[in-house]
Amino acid sequence: MKKFSLLFGFVILFAIHSNANIVNVRILTTKVIRSFIFSPLGGNYAIYGDGVLLSDFDPTGIFQMTLEGNAIRLKTFEKDLGRFYNIKMISREPEASFKIKSINPQSKVRTYDGNVEVKLHTDNLQLLLVNSVDLEDYIAGVVESEGGRGSNLEYYKIQAILCRTYLLAHLNRHIQEGFEICDDVHCQAYASKASEDDIIQAVLATKGQVVVDNNLNLITAAFHSNCGGETCNSEDVWAISKSYLKSVKDTFCTSQSQAHWQRDISLEDWKSYLQLKQNNSKGKTPPMITSFNQAYGRAVYLEDKGLKIPLKNIRNDFKLKSTFFSIEQIGDSIKFKGRGYGHGVGLCQEGAMEMARQKYSYEYILHYYYKDVSLVDVSALSYFRQE
Ligand SMILES: [Zn+2]
Ligand SMILES: [Zn+2]
Structure with missing residues (x-):
């Protein structure tokens, strides 16, 4: 690995952290939500209607929000709290989480960390729900949603770093729509907060780490299921050459299920x-x-x-x-x-999983599949971006 540590030790001191660790994710993106129920799961929430704190409610209660004309009707079981254009549920404690259940259309209960803002979608036909969540909590949710369960801690660390790298490279993707990233596979699947201990541990252990190339650009962290014994040069598959997406031999995946x-x-x-x-x-x-x-x-x-x-x-x-x-x-x-299975560019998942089982470190595995890259802290990166 390249030795950036001295340099980064210096710049981290000057990194600006204003909201840098909060991600605004549209949730339930693929559903046309017209009515849903919100309830706190852990911790209390303050509810704001059009910027005004609605004090007359039980903070642990259940709230229903329904699209009504060009506004949102907010109700508890006992009371109609009125119509608003914008409703915010802001946690009073840092560790708070909440449940959402869509009523129209019907969907399963989902749980999330952080806050949520509800507004009208620009099409005026549905509600837009934006979850403002700590970046690391979001990453844990994505690793669990995308990677499934049952892998080992070291492999989850790789997934956490790649999900974080992807996120940081795509933060402007939906900015015109009033949020940063969506919870659909269009960006990264984010179905709920993480519940598996190993995933939460892996995210914590790699907190802030992202992968950059020689020019400190976040890498395109391509991956595939199984390379069959040799990965591909990116230019041979997509006509785009990347210094870190070069063919490597891989003996770790050749006995795996997709070999x-x-x-x-x-x-x-x-x-x-x-x-x-x-x-x-x-x-x-x-x-x-x-x-x-x-x-x-x-x-x-x-x-x-x-x-x-x-x-x-x-x-x-x-x-x-x-x-x-x-x-x-x-x-x-x-x-x-x-x-093999997949385009063959970048990290071979079954190979990486096998390496993790054989006790190779996540740093070694990442450098095995991505050439001449460095792991850096995201706060250092944001410093460089502001320059
Ligand atoms: Zn998206
Ligand atoms: Zn492979």
């Missing part, structure tokens, strides 16, 4: 496909390619007698699990024998 796949395609379909791709010399019979292998490393093209097809196109066209395949003719079909 191998097979697929048969009829000879007839394969012939038609090659004919289709032979579009430069219409009418000419394309070369019949019935054998191809990548036994000694990944290729980028299937190439023979003037016909050259990018493997990524073949993968797309036949919905194959990866571009890391060999082909052979068996009878009247073409057999694809493939390795």
Whole structure:
């Protein structure tokens, strides 16, 4: 790892922290919310309607908010508190959390940390719910929502750092809409606050850490399920070259669940496909390619007698699990024998999980898959951004 520690020790002193650790996340993004119930889970909340503290309520109560014309009706079980354009539930304690249950449309109860603001969506047909949450609490929620459960602590640390890196690189994504990031897979899945201890521990242990390249830019933290034994250069898959997304050999994933796949395609379909791709010399019979292998490393093209097809196109066209395949003719079909699952760029998840099980550290694993990168504290980064 590059030694930035002295430099960063210095700049952290000068880093400005104004709201830097709070993230504004739109929650229940994919639902058109017209009515929902809010209730505190731990800690008390103060409720504000159009900026005014509504003191006449039980702070541990249950509140229903319903879209009504161009405003929001706020009610408790006992009382109608009026109509507002903007309602804020602000926690009175730092560790407070709350429950949300959508009533229209119906949905399951979800739990969140932090505060929530409710306003009208610009389409005037739904409510917009924005959860203002501590950055680290948000990261824990994302790791649990995206990574599932049952991994080990060291692997969760990697996920935490990559989720944090992604977040910081995408904070402006929804700024025009009145929030920073959404809770859908469009940004990062964030279904609720985290509950698994190992995830919470992993986020805490890597607090503030993000991955940057040589120019201190947050990296595009690409990852995939299984590389099949060798990751890809980003330029071979997306036509964008990144210094840290370079092909590496990986022996850790080759016995994992997504390491191998097979697929048969009829000879007839394969012939038609090659004919289709032979579009430069219409009418000419394309070369019949019935054998191809990548036994000694990944290729980028299937190439023979003037016909050259990018493997990524073949993968797309036949919905194959990866571009890391060999082909052979068996009878009247073409057999694809493939390795890995996914685009193959960046971190190989099954390889990283296996390395974590074999007690490699999260720092080692990150540097294994991302070349010439550094782990830095986000507060140091915000200092550089303000310069
Ligand atoms: Zn989004
Ligand atoms: Zn791999």
